[in-house]
Amino acid sequence: MSVTIKIHKDSKLTKSTVLSTLDNFEHQGELIGTGYRNVIKILDIEDEHYNIKGFKVPNLVNKIVYRFFRKSKAERSFLYAERLLKNGILTPKPEAYIEYKSLFIFGKSYYISKQLEYDFTIRKLIDEPECDDYDNILRQFTQFTFKLHEKGIHFLDHSPGNTLIKKTDSGYDFYLVDLNRMNFKTLTYDERLANFARLSPKDYMLDIISDEYAKLINKPHEEVKERMYFFSKKFSSGFKKKEAFKKKYYFWRKKKN
Template identity: 85%
Template structure:
């Protein structure tokens, strides 16, 4: 398939260095996560470490949609990263995106960013509720999310692994990753509170988050907490149903095969 390579104007990457790297993507590099759907790897390119996300080849319908009607996940990640940085929101430096397309269908795509050396993610606060500076981190993260909302950024994948955190003295810096699902608009009150639903079903986390957010938007804490609980429980229930369906479906498919 013909390939399109778009490199950020500030990147040191070249078309040749990207092509050489993608040739060895399948058998080299440090794998991040399971690689079950999308494959994320850290690779060295000319002495620098880069994070390369290879998106799963879309289904038959989306091969046409992404070819003609909608920007690919790779392109959206690239564009949204720059839009975040322009808005003063941190994310690993966008370097390039790559798309393979034929005359009629869309194929493989990749998004490349600079590898960020971070300390932990929000998941640490879920797994280690007794970790040092727990409440301060959570309150600063809530302030960060409030700034997203104030800037009209609706991060649809605002989940535990998608905010990288670096300690900076007594403060923390927050970097968004997995950027292809975003909206840029004025958020309603309910959209703001529902945006925390993917983070954790833990009541003690929501108690702190709701307390801090209530102060920031000048609303009663009890009201904000109740709405956050509602959206969290709603998401959790929906997630469990989807997982149960997938389990049943994949078991049936495996049995059939």
């Protein structure tokens, strides 16, 4: 397979260091998460910390789609990171993306960004509802999401682990990660409110989020809260059905084998 390497103009990386790092990707670095689907690792390259995401090899159909018709997840992550930063939205600095492909099919791909040292994610607010400054953090996060919406950024994977948070002297900075699924357009009222659905089914979180967002868009709180509850429950119900189907399917496969 041939390899395509795109390095950001401000990056210190070179093609040779990137290739050398990927040659040893499986055997070095600190694994983040389980690595079940995509593999994310923190690696040092010439004394700098980098975050490298190796995307799962796509299925047969997508091998053709990504080869000829659609940008890969790695390329989209890189381009969307650049676009976010141009719009004043924080994300770890994009460094490079790499694609392996043959004449007819797409293979592996990688996205490299600068490793960001952060304090916590939104998941902390779900796991620790009594944590310090809870209300303020959640309201600032809601303001951050409103800023996304006002700039026409629809982050489709707006889930608890995909916003990294750094505490600052003046408040909190929010950084988006896992960037390959985004739309850039004017969001409708319902699209804005539904964008919070993946974050948490916890009513006490939605109460605060809806209160702050209602102020920002100048709508009645009860109206905004009701719609947010609706979209959150709809997502939770769909997620549970999907997980139940997967369990049944994998149980059947295991039993058959």
